[in-house]
Amino acid sequence: MSSIVSMRWLLARLYESDVVIVDCRFQLGKPDAGQEAYNESHIPGAVYLDLERDLSAPIGEHGGRHPLPDVAQLAARLGQAGIDRTMRVVAYDDQGGAMASRLWWLLRYLGHNEVYVLDEGFTAWKQAGCPVTGDQKVIFPKVYLAEVRHNMVVDVDDVRERLGAAGVVLVDSREAPRYRGEVEPIDPVAGHIPGAINRFWGDGRRADGSWKAAAEQAERFADLSQEDEIIVYCGSGVTATPNVLALEAAGFRNVKLYAGSWSDWISYGENAVATGNEEERKDV
Structure with a gap:
């Protein structure tokens, strides 16, 4: 199966218990913009993971502007978001898929196969008349067991x-x-x-x-x-x-x-x- 899934595909599986939707919206230079956009409206059931706080390590002398996060810390954060290796994860953003692809890659790096990027992103989803909400779901924590590739x-x-x-x-x-x-x-x-x-x-x-x-x-x-x-x-x-x-x-x-x-x-x-x-x- 392709790593890109359509809005129709996600809409049909929106409330399936093994699907976790992750909002990855982020704007460089505006570190709170993604969280604020999520708080305002998001795909129903989505959780939010931030590029810099969750999907990157702190900046050091080397390692670049978005160093890879510590594996143990990332696994713990994924567990807090209700994600374990049995879940089908669908990531989306509003940045052309760049931030969602970062999560896609990180999960693959941790040994996760069932991870996908939503085609076109949140704005297209909303403009297509698909449901959005400001409500945040109750998260039941999981244990994420990483097998680093x-x-x-x-x-x-x-x-x-x-x-x-x-x-x-x-x-x-x-x-x-x-x-x-x-x-x-x-x-x-x-x-x-x-x-x-x-x-x-x-x-x-x-x-x-x-x-x-x-x-x-x-x-x-x-x-x-x-x-x-x-x-x-x-x-x-x-x-x-x-x-x-x-x-x-x-x-x-x-x-x-x-x-x-x-x-x-x-x-x-x-x-x-x-x-x-x-x-x-x-x-x-």
Whole structure:
């Protein structure tokens, strides 16, 4: 089954006891906006998990702007939200699926298979006339037992070791001007990891905001070999996760997340930085 589910699919399962809906709305620079939006209205039965408070660790010298959360703390928080490994989890946001994909990836990382992202997000759900509420359900805590899949993630040392290696492809998920180093609105250094190619995560959606089908995702990555190891990164490890989801939909199986991403890479002064377009240089 696809990791993307339709509004119709969720509507039909809205009140099933093994379905947990998670609101992941979040706005960078407005840390309370997601919680406030949830409090105002959300999909009935949804619980709220915050990108920075729940789905990331505190910022340190290294690790990037959204470090991976401590596994034990995340498992405890999931349990508090009424989630265990038997549940089918559906995540949504209003940010094109980026925040929901972060939860999707984290749950997969913890060994959870039945986790999905709602197509199009909350605004589309509301505009379609689907039910919303401001009421918060009573949560019965669970015990979440994580089985971490360490092979899904790489760190800065792994990336350094793989630079220039045959059979390894680095995919930068940021918008092209940031990748090329022309602008950098968030991090203190502009550019990209040497050798990385650019595949903007937002191109995984159609013009109407819906997710592209598997065949369309495969077209985005048609120049890559499914035999290669694909390492995906972005600015802080969040918007890379929609590309991880898209690559898996396209049939790629050896896909890893550089969790610290660009903001971690540049926290080490000795790491090389590239600018411009790598693919244009390869074509010369």
